[in-house]
Amino acid sequence: MPDVRDIAFEWKRSQDQGRAEPAHHPVVIVGAGPVGLVAALDLAAKGHRAVIIERKGNLSDGSRAICWAKRTLEIMDRLGIGQLLIDKGVTWKNGKVFFDTKQVFAFDLLPESGHRMPAFVNLQQYYFEHFCVEAAAKTGLIDIRWREEAQGIEPTADGVLLTVGTPEGSYRLLADWAIAADGARSKVRQLMDLPFEGRIFEDQFLICDIRMRLDRPAERWFWFDPPFNRGRSALLHKQADACWRLDFQVGREADRDEEVKPENAARRVRGMLGENLDFTFDWISLYRFQSRRLKQFRHGRVLFAGDAAHQMSPFGARGGNSGVQDADNLAWKLDLVLRGIAPEKLLDSFHEERAAAADENLLHTTRSTDFIAPKNEMSRTFRDGALALAESEPFARRLINSGRLSTPTCYDTSSLNGPDEFRPGEAAAVRPGAAALDAPLENGWLLHQTGGGFTGLWLSPQRSMPSEVAASTAALAEARTPVSFVEETEHATRVRYGAEHGPAFYLLRPDQHIAARWRSFSMAAVQQAVARATAANTARQ
């Protein structure tokens, strides 16, 4: 594959430019990064057109986001790109943590089998975007306008009027809905003058992506206070094309211009991996980070997703992954609203659920950062104490925080959740609000047979559905919000879903999060839960 970073996307004058009246589009997305592209692909999968405005004329210049978590891979699999990411990327699930020169801890992120997708795939962001752009072209529904930028945004009675800048002047677009997926420095957020407040971290980190031949397993290695970066931390990760991500904490005082000089960065690389190392640089970048989010992700007809809505430290790979999960949460809701099936207020739940997810991710990444870069001397004393104890004391290993790696948020308090007939604590991993766990079916994978629309999952040791369930399937499949059916007797799946000894019925949303679950089946209860999950009925049950 030629270097996809060399692909230049030319500006093409749109037919919308130069018209007397602004052209109308149902959905305009600002930003062709992972989040904007996934939102467009998911909408296209549901039959909707989208225009994407992108300032640049190329893919991500650096590798940036590299760790794609299992839930993100499942979403991408639903959109038809999962296998491409696996084939091109580096699958991994194990990590090691070192303190000084000793290994203190090793972990396995997916110890159980029976999942279609691995715990993680490492792949440079430009490849992720490349596959999305190619898939977008195939839909025939996505119009990416490269080298154009949002210059103005004003709400109208039932839409958004955007002013778009191009190499040849500007033009206007009237969108029913706008998705701001234009990153941490979101232009849309600035144009709307929305405060983006939070905590700024002083410590600086140096990323070196290098190409080298290194015979080493694909594992995440993290060092606290290693001899080659005394008093600080370092991280090593494998990416596609024999590319390795090295990340060095360089401190508050480090001189930006000096650090990014290849000869200085090379000294750090050789310090970590050996004086005689044969390598070339792919990308050098110095960064500081912030933890902050918008108060509201929905502003009328403008919806903020990804870094435009929330920004966090990279430890735990929660930025890119939570952004893709924002898009996953948004697309099905916007679909139902665009088709007039659900009321607009369903989109309030996008903020409700994803702001809660952002808070969870911000909490984890902030704690990781405080552990990795202690903010005072006593904090460092505790940190080093935990690291030292971890060698002999198993409990202390659980405290070592080199990044809590991205897992999907369970929307525990969501207003869309319906009843849970399970006992407290029973099959808690698949309680209402949680993303459905994959499981092997007699014929394929659970997550392949769900998603896109609502799905009812009937789990039972018995071979055939009870007649009252079977009799309801046709009616539910033809409802205004259709519910398809999956019937499963596979033991491993029933165990994962707490239906080992008796039947269970799960209702899954189009994003494969669990809306409700019962021990028995009632058509009226399912209809009520669907209404609730689409904000058609917000009365408490």
Add this chain to the structure above:
Amino acid sequence: MPLQRENNMPDGDALYAEIIDAHTGLSMEDSAALNARLVLLLVNHIGDRAIVQEALAAARASLSGRT
């Protein structure tokens, strides 16, 4: 009952963060004083000499291995 050496904290990250936050704004001297008080409170709560002795030995052993 011997000293619990396996993880016994339902949300260790949160508890750890609470300890660290309790030290915010304190000098090292005050932080050490806070730690002493905290140890005494927890030792009283445990109230089992053998367990405290085992913990003391483990902590001392970890400290002596320091480079």
